[in-house]
Amino acid sequence: MSDPESEAASGRDRTRAHIVSVAARLLASGGRDALSTRAVAAAAGTQAPTIYRLFGDKEGLLDAVAEYGFSSYLQDKKASPPADDPVEALRAGWDLHVGFGLANPALFSLMYGDPTPGRQSPAAVAAFRMLGERIRAIAAAGRLKVGERLAADLVHAAGCGTVFTLLALPEERRDPRLSEVARDAVTAAITTDAPAVETPGPATAAMALRAALPDATALTDGERHVLGEWLDRLAADGSA
Structure with a gap:
């Protein structure tokens, strides 16, 4: 039987890892100026509030x-x-x-x-x-x-x-x-x-x-x- 809390935490970890990976690629290709919250959210296919929720x-x-x-x-x-x-x-x-x-x-x-x-x-x-x-x-x-x-x-x-x-x-x-x-x-x-x-x-x-x-x-x-x-x-x- 699955644990809803564990599944939710695992989902957050996957989302966080995906956003970080996308942001790292943006950094490598466009420098620090490319790492606006809006640009990272768009490239990661998510919303800006998700980034703030996961990273503060x-x-x-x-x-x-x-x-x-x-x-x-x-x-x-x-x-x-x-x-x-x-x-x-x-x-x-x-x-x-x-x-x-x-x-x-x-x-x-x-x-x-x-x-x-x-x-x-x-x-x-x-x-x-x-x-x-x-x-x-x-x-x-x-x-x-x-x-x-x-x-x-x-x-x-x-x-x-x-x-x-x-x-x-x-x-x-x-x-x-x-x-x-x-x-x-x-x-x-x-x-x-x-x-x-x-x-x-x-x-x-x-x-x-x-x-x-x-x-x-x-x-x-x-x-x-x-x-x-x-x-x-x-x-x-x-x-x-």
């Missing part, structure tokens, strides 16, 4: 489109075997990021082109979380020269800036060396060739220990929080 508002629809379009990229990044060298893994992640942006300019602009303090698309948040994981692996190996957050913000800023700079150029003028030089410069700015913990001083040791702190199960959550604050202060003092 246009921003909710845009977030859903960004997640949909970015999910395959995230799956590709997750499926790629991590490099044995965490710094090489970061370089590979940079190349994937830039390649994705150049291949999907409208989607990339939707995710990163209209920054608002305190608000990011869920897809952008997921991407930044993965970047943070790569940075943490470098810190755990003792090869990070600056704090994790600063390193992640720097890589993110340089990577997005590189993509938008290349997108602003005609395709025949896009020099791939721009991305390579920017990648190598940022990598050199935040990492060391040898484990930084071999260098005397508390700051580098604090960075490495900070990266491994979530695995310190012998401590309570409160103790890890306090120790994390102390380690952050030590690391910041050394990178000032």
Whole structure:
């Protein structure tokens, strides 16, 4: 015997997925300007109130489109075997990021082109979380020269800036060396060739220990929080 509520929820999910798929195609072919509520509703064969009911508002629809379009990229990044060298893994992640942006300019602009303090698309948040994981692996190996957050913000800023700079150029003028030089410069700015913990001083040791702190199960959550604050202060003092 079927459950009416389950059937209704399944129907909403199918309708939502269909609308998002249609909107993603409109985005790819016509850019963000093509994603008016009226245009999406017409292309999906539905009514504008349905879109508002399923997504709340246009921003909710845009977030859903960004997640949909970015999910395959995230799956590709997750499926790629991590490099044995965490710094090489970061370089590979940079190349994937830039390649994705150049291949999907409208989607990339939707995710990163209209920054608002305190608000990011869920897809952008997921991407930044993965970047943070790569940075943490470098810190755990003792090869990070600056704090994790600063390193992640720097890589993110340089990577997005590189993509938008290349997108602003005609395709025949896009020099791939721009991305390579920017990648190598940022990598050199935040990492060391040898484990930084071999260098005397508390700051580098604090960075490495900070990266491994979530695995310190012998401590309570409160103790890890306090120790994390102390380690952050030590690391910041050394990178000032």
